[in-house]
Amino acid sequence: MKDVWNPEQYDKFKDERQRPFFDLLALVKPQENMRVADLGCGTGAPSATLHRLLQARETLGFDNSEAMLDKARELASGGLRFENSDIETFAEESEKFLAYGQFDLLFSNAALHWVDNHAALLRRLTTAVADGGQLAVQIPANHHHASHLVADEVANESPFREALAGYIRDNPLLTPEQYAVLLYQLGYREQLVRVQIYTHLLESREAVVEWVKGTRLTDYQKRMPEAMYETYLERYRERLMERLEDTRPFLYTYKRILFWARK
Numbered sequence: 001m002k003d004v005w006n007p008e009q010y011d012k013f014k015d016e017r018q019r020p021f022f023d024l025l026a027l028v029k030p031q032e033n034m035r036v037a038d039l040g041c042g043t044g045a046p047s048a049t050l051h052r053l054l055q056a057r058e059t060l061g062f063d064n065s066e067a068m069l070d071k072a073r074e075l076a077s078g079g080l081r082f083e084n085s086d087i088e089t090f091a092e093e094s095e096k097f098l099a100y101g102q103f104d105l106l107f108s109n110a111a112l113h114w115v116d117n118h119a120a121l122l123r124r125l126t127t128a129v130a131d132g133g134q135l136a137v138q139i140p141a142n143h144h145h146a147s148h149l150v151a152d153e154v155a156n157e158s159p160f161r162e163a164l165a166g167y168i169r170d171n172p173l174l175t176p177e178q179y180a181v182l183l184y185q186l187g188y189r190e191q192l193v194r195v196q197i198y199t200h201l202l203e204s205r206e207a208v209v210e211w212v213k214g215t216r217l218t219d220y221q222k223r224m225p226e227a228m229y230e231t232y233l234e235r236y237r238e239r240l241m242e243r244l245e246d247t248r249p250f251l252y253t254y255k256r257i258l259f260w261a262r263k
């Protein structure tokens with residue numbers, strides 16, 4: 001499948017996207033000489049911040065988009081490096097992930113919603129958390145917002161439905177309570193799970209399209225020819241504008257689940 005992640009598009013809302021990153025980082029208890037993994041590291045800038053602020057011994061950023069990794073690798077230095085790896089395979093073959101050794105912190109900001117079966121995923125990731133180590137995860141949970149609902153509705157219209165062979169992105173998220181139970185069952189001695197609604201003041205409702213183009217829509221973009229994606233975008237914009245209030249600025253609400261746990 002095409003790699004349609006675009007660092008420039010993603011970074012259009014860099015300041016807004018950094019807020020949950022820093023909130024997640026604030027949950028981490030710094031230790032000396034940490035070995036850190038950043039799953040779905042994107043452009044690598046957040047991994048570099050993580051590495052620097054935690055004064056980590058080593059930080060490994062994992063991502064499966066070469067476009068994102070090209071950017072990230074510019075930041076590699078000292079103990080900070082980046083690997084092309086699919087988190088999905090970490091879930092299926094934990095041995096592969098374990099070959100990287102254990103980590104004092106497994107960190108993932110805004111990436112695990114792209115991976116299915118969170119119960120199995122977290123179970124397997126936990127095997128890579130060292131004794132006394134931490135897991136810190138932020139997962140976007142905005143699938144009930146019109147920005148996300150309309151993406152699926154348009155994907156279900158002709159001719160997109162045929163081009164996508166009926167594919168609609170499944171939401172793999174568990175409820176906050178289920179994450180809490182799972183973390184307990186996985187043997188974490190301490191934990192915190194919270195839901196947070198971020199409010200982003202965007203210039204207008206049109207900016208929501210730009211936001212979602214950098215993330216959620218990539219899933220449909222990579223599955224259809226480029227020309228058809230342009231038509232999909234037009235239709236998406238048209239349908240979305242019917243659902244969003246025309247105010248300037250426009251308040252975009254964004255629900256996210258954050259959780260932290262220590263073994």
Ligand SMILES: C[S@@+](CC[C@H](N)C(=O)[O-])C[C@H]1O[C@@H](n2cnc3c(N)ncnc32)[C@H](O)[C@@H]1O
Pocket residue numbers: 005017021039040041042043046062063064065068085086087088108109110111114115215
């Ligand atoms: C929304 S970005 C978040 C990037 C970064 N963590 C941040 O805070 O800015 C999601 C990233 O997850 C990566 N990603 C999505 N599915 C993945 C997978 N199965 N394995 C590895 N990386 C994945 C994408 O390539 C993208 O760079």
